Amino acid sequence: MAEYSKEEIKRIEEKWRIEWKNREVYKVSNDSKKPKFYVLDMFPYPSGAGLHVGHPLGYIASDIVARYKRLKGFNVLHPMGFDAFGLPAEQYAIEHGIHPATSTSQNIENFKKQLANIGFCYDWSRKVQTCDPKYYKWTQWIFLQIFDSWYNRKKEKAERVAELVSIFEKEGNANHPVPNSKFEIQNFKAVEWKSFDDKNKQEILMQYRLAYLAHTDVNWCEALGTVLANDEVINGVSYRGGFPVVKKQMRQWSLRITEYAERLLQGLDKIDFSDSMKEIQRNWIGKSVGARIDFDLTPGPSPEERGSASGEIYAQDFIFTTDERTWKSQKENARDNRKSPTEAEEKFWQSVRNSNLGFKFRRQHAIGRFIVDFVCIEKKLVVEIDGAIHDSQKKEDEERTLIIQDAGFKVIRFSNEEVLKNLEVVLQEIRMELSSPSPLERGPEGEVLTVFTTRPDTIFGVDFMVLAPEHDLVKKITSASQQTEIDKYLKYVESRSEVDRMAEVKKITGAFTGAFAVNPFNGREVPIWISEYVLVGYGTGAIMGVPSGDERDHKFAKHFKLPITNIIGSHYNGEEANPTKDAILENSDFLNGMVMHKAIDVVIQKLEEKGIGKRQVNYKMRDAGWSRQRYWGEPFPVTYREDVPYAMKDEELPLELPPSDNFKSAGNGEGPLANLTDWINFAPNQKRDSNTMPTHAGAAWYFLRYMDPHNDTAFADKKALDYWQQVDVYIGGSEHAVAHLLYSRLWIKILHDLGYIKFDEPFKKLINQGKITGDSRFVYRVRGTNRFVSAGLKGNHQTDELHVDVNIVNGLELDTEAFKKWKPDFANAEFILEDGKYICGSAIEKMSKSYFNVVNPDEIINNYGADTLRMYEMFLGPLEQSKPWNTNGIDGVFKFLRRFWNLFHDSTGNFTVSDVEPSRDELKVFHKTIKKIEHDIDNYSFNTSVSEFMICANELSSMKSNLPTGQAGKRSILEPLVIVLAPFAPHIAEELWEKLGHQDTILNASFPQYDEQYLTESSFNYPISINGKVRAQMNFALDMPKEDIEKVVLASDIVLKWTEGKPPKKVIVVQGKIVNVVL
RNA sequence: GCCCGGGUGGUGGAAUUGGUAGACACGCAGGACUUAAAAUCCUGUGGAUAGUAAUAUCUGUACGGGUUCAACUCCCGUCCCGGGUACCA
Secondary structure, three states, X not given: OOOOOHHHHHHHHHHHHHHHHHHOOOOOOOOOOOOEEEEEEOOOOOOOOOOOOOOHHHHHHHHHHHHHHHHOOOEEEOOOOEOOOOHHXXXXXXXXXXXXXXXXXXXXXXXXXXXXXXXXXXXXXXXXXXXXXXXXXXXXXXXXXXXXXXXXXXXXXXXXXXXXXXXXXXXXXXXXXXXXXXXXOOOOOHHHHHHOOHHHHHHHHHOOEOEEEEEEEEEEXXXXXXXXXXXXXXXXXXXXXXXXXXXXXXXXXXXOHHHHHXXXXXXXXXXXXXXXXXXXXXXXXXXXXXXXXXXXXXXXXXXXXXXXXXXXXXXXXXXXXXXXXXXXXXXHHHHHHHHOOOHHHHHHXXXXXOOOOOOOOEEEEEEOOEEEEEEEOOOOEEEEEEOOOOHHHHXXXXXXXXXXXXXXXXXXXXXXXXXXXXXHHHHHHHHHHHHOOOHHHHXXXXXXXXXXXXXXXXXXXXXXXXXXXXXXXXXXXXXXXXXXXXXXXXXXXXXXXXXXXXXXXXXXXXXXXXXXXXXXXXXXXXXXXXXXXXXXXXXXXXXXXOOOOOHHHHHHHHHOOOOOOOOOHHHOOOOOOOOOOOOEOOOOHHHOOOEXXXXXXXXXXXXXXXXXXXXXXXXXXXXXXXXXXXXXXXXXXXXXXXXXXXXXXXXXXXXXXXXXXXXOOOEOOEOHHHHOHHHHOOEOOEEEOOOEOOHHHHHOOHHHHOOOOOOOOOXXXXXXXXXXXXXXXXXEOHHHOOHHHHHHHHHHHHHHHOOOOOOOOOEOEEXXXXXXXXXXXXXXXXXXXXXXXXXXXXXXXXXXXXXXXXXXXXXXXXXXXXHHHHOHHHOOOEEEOEOOEOEXXXXXXXXXXXXXXXXXXXXXXXXXXXXXHHHHHHXXXXXXXXXXXXXXXXXXXXXXXXXXXHOOEOOOOOEOEEOOOOOHHHHHHHHHHHHHHHHHHHOOOHHHHHHHHHHXXXXXXXXXXXXXXXXXXXXXXXXXXXXXXXXXXXXXHHHHHHHOOOOOOHHHOOOOOOOHHHOOOOXXXXXXXXXXXXXXXXXXXXXXXXXXXXXXXXXXXXHHHHHOOOOOOEEEEEOOOEEXXXX
C-alpha cells in the first residue's frame, strides 16, 4: 500500500540515494559526443556550523538546471568541492587546539552528508578541496606562472619574463616603462641592462612581474595578526571580527591586477552578470578619465613678499603665455623661420622628424616669449643649433637658456659645424638625453607639481592646490615661516587611526605650506595647502582646488577663508559648489562662452600642445595584496637567496605545508610558519617565505580543476579544458562580487594570455541567489525577575529582549513548556500571557546560531522529505530575491507532491495507470505544462514553474475525478510528466519512473517535446472593455476579422447599455487580446 | 551624499514586457466526512456601497502629476525600503 506518507517518502528517498550512488548515475565523462553544459555552484567554506536552509537555495536551483540540461541531451558537468583553506579553521585551532586539517575534514564529511540528503546530482568523484596538496600543487604552479609574467602594455597582454629580458637586452626599457613610477631606476639602455648584476636585474624584473614582492602599505590587523586585502577591510575594521586595522609598510606579495583594470572593465560587457554585480565591479575598478596637469612652483616667498613688480616679471618670463595675440605672432615668426632653415638645421631636421628618434620633435617652436630651434615637448628637451658665435650673442644665449631651463626644459646646444660634420655623435647625445626620464615621468619632484583632475575645464577656477600630507613635495616646498604649522599638522595626521578618519570623514583640516603654484594658463599664483582629504594613493596625490565646482574644495575654501573664483556665473550661488558640466564658462580666458563638457577636450589638447599635461585615465583599484601571515593556506613556492625570491622548479611542487601545532603568529609581522625555523632555513643561505596565500588563491581557478581533477601532470588536460570551456551558469552569493569574482577573472585572463586556455572570461552567466534571512523570535523578561511577559503587554514592564529558539515557537506563539526545558535558567520561568497565549516578538535578521533562528534543512527533510524541501525553497519567491525563511507555505508544496503521486494511484493506494488515449483537454494541460516549465527554467524562474506544476496536478486530478470510478490516469501523458518533474523532485520522479516499468534511471530519459497544435485555440474569449474598463466577455473565432468583431460587439446588450444609443467615438479591436469601446 | 535594485491583498508572490491586476500557495471563513479532533475534500476570500440573492456600481498595484483608446508596466516629481560605495579629485 503506497500512500505518499512520511514513512513512504523516507523509504523512497533513502532507497534512491543508495541506488544512485551504487549505479554511479552522476558520473560525468569528458569524452562525449553530446554538447557540453557546465553548471557551477560557488563552492562552500566547510564551517563547523553545517548547512542551514539558506545554503541549499542556490544549489537546488543549479541542480534543477543541471538535471534539466541532462534530460535535454547535454553532457552536464555539475561538480562540488570545498574552499577549505582559511581563517576560521585556524582561529578554531587556536581556541580549541584542534588541527585545522582535522576540523576541516570533519566539517567536509558533515557537509557532504547533508548535501547528499537533498539529492543533488554532483559527480563526487570530481570533488576538489583547496587544502589538498594534490590540488594546491597547481595553485602554487599557477602562481609561479603569474610570477613569471609581465604585462606588455603595447600588446595588452601578459607575456613571459624571458621575453622581457630579451627586450631589455635589445633595447633597454624605453618602450616598456617601469609600472611603478617611484622605483629608483626608471630608464635604462640595453648596455646598462647587460652591465647590471643578477640581484639588480632581479630587482628590476620584480617591478614588472604580475606577482611581485614589494614594500607596500598594507592593512595590518594586530588582533588577527595578519595583513588583510582592501576588500577584507570595512570601515577601518576587519571584515571578520571587526578588529581595528592600521596602515603599515610591509614586504609582501601582490598581484599586479591594476594592469588588467581596463580589460576587467571591458570584459564585463561580454558576460551575463546582473546589473548590480557589474556596477559593483565597475565601482571597484573605479575608472575615471581626465588629465594630468603640471603646475610650476614659485620657489620662494609669496608674491606679496616679493613685491608685485617681480611677480609680474616672473609670470611674463617663465610661463607659457596664453595671450592669444602673443601666441599668434610667435607662431607666425616660427612659420617664417621654418621656411628658411640653415643647412645644418635642415640636415638635423631630416634626422629627427617623424619621430625618427622615437619621440616627436617640433622645429621653430614658441616657448614663452622665445622661439627655439627644435624641441621635444614630451621630453622637455630643447636643441639649439648655433651659427657663428659672437661674444655678445653668447651672453644673450646663456640668459635665454637659463630662462627656458626655468620653464622646465633642458637645453643642449650644438654648432653648425658639429651637425654638418659629426651628425651621428650629435644624434647619439640626443638619444641619451631622450632616454633619461622626463619631468612628467619623474612625477611631482623638483619644480613641478602634477595634479590629476577629471575637470580640466575648470582650470581658471583654481584657487588653491592641496597635497596629500604624505606627498613627497611637502618637505621640499614648505617655507621656513610655515614649517612649524606644517609639522604640527603632519603630527596630527599621523596620530589619527584609520577608524578615526573613517568616523570623521567630512571634517575639514589642513595647513598652508607657504609655497605657491602657478596656473599655466593665466600665470595666477595660488597657495599650496596640505590636507587629509587628499589621498596619497590616488591619482598623483595632489589636486587643484576648484571651490566653485567641487563640494569638498568649496568647504575647504570657506573654512580657511580662501578666495573663490566663480567661473560658472549664476550656476554658483556663493553658498554651495555646483559640479555641473553644463554651465557656460566665464572668467575663463579662451574658454569663455564655451559649455563646460566641451571645454574638457579643448583644455586637454592645449595642455598636450604645450607639453604641460596629458590625457590620463585613473583607476581606483589597487594591486591585490597576496600575502597572509597565516598557517592554514598555500605556502609560497619560492626560495630566497640573498633576499631575492626564485621560483621553485615544477618537479619540486607542491611545497607542502609543514606539520605544526603552533598557529600563533611569530610576532614582528611574521606568520605562524616563521616559528618553524628549520623549515624556513631549509638549506644554507636559502630561505622560504613564512607567509601563505589568501583563500582567494585556491578559489580563483577551482572550476578548471573539476574538468580534470586527478591530473598530476597539469592543472587540467588541454583536451578537457577545450571541451568544457567556460562555466555556462555560475550560481552563488553576491558577497563575492569584488574579491573572488575579480581574482578569478584575473587568473583566467592571465592563463589565457599565456596560452593555457582559449577563453578569457571564466563565467558566461552569473546568478546571485538572494540571501535567506532568519525570522527571529523574542521573549521579554521582566527586569530582575524570572517572569516573561507576552509581547503585547511588554509596555507595562521594564523588560529585556532575549532571542528564543525559533524551533520552540509556533508562528508567534511560544511553547512555554518547551521553553522551560530549553535552558536550565528558564526551568521555573513564569509567564504573563495574553488571551492565554505567550506571543513572541519577531524580527528579520541574518540566519545565525547566536540569534537562535537557524533552521536546519535536515529537519525539514525529516518532516516532509527532500523533494518538498527542494520545491518549497524554489516556491518561496524569485531566486535572486532575498527573503526571510518561514515554513508557512510548505504544506501547499507537500500537498502538491501527494496529489501528483495520486495521479498514478487509485484511491486505495495501488499503482495504476491506463493506456487509454488522453482527452484533448488532458493533452492541452500536458503540453502547456511542458512549454511553461521549459520557458521558466530557461529564465531561472523556478517559483513560477512550481506554480505551473501545481496547476497541472490540480487540473489533471480534477479531470481524473470526473472519470468513472476505477479509471486511472493516462500513461501517455503521465510518463513524460514524470520526466518534466524530475529536475525538481528527483526522488518521487525516480520512484514513479520505476513503477512505470523502467529499468534505467530517469536521468537518462529525454525531456518531452511540447506540441504547439494542442495549445492553439480556435477561438478567444475577448474581454470587452468600455473606456478601458472591462464590462463583459465575448467569444469569437481567432481568425474573425476586426470589422466583424466590432459589429457584433457594438450590437451587444452590454455595449448598448453603456452607449445609450449614441455612436461610440472609437472602437479598438486587438486580435486575440482585447476590444475597447471609447465613448 | 552618490550609484544600482525595489514598493502589488492579512502573508509569500503571479501578470506572456502597454491589453481582463491579484495566477499559484499560505492564512482566514463557511460547509462535507467524523462521537470528536487531526487529516482530507468542497466553496468563498483586495476594499467599499446597494441587494435575500444571482449581481451591479465605485475604488484599488507607495504618493502626486503626465503620455495613451488602454499604465503595476512608459515619462516627470515626491516619499519609503534593500544593496553597493564613500573624502577617488
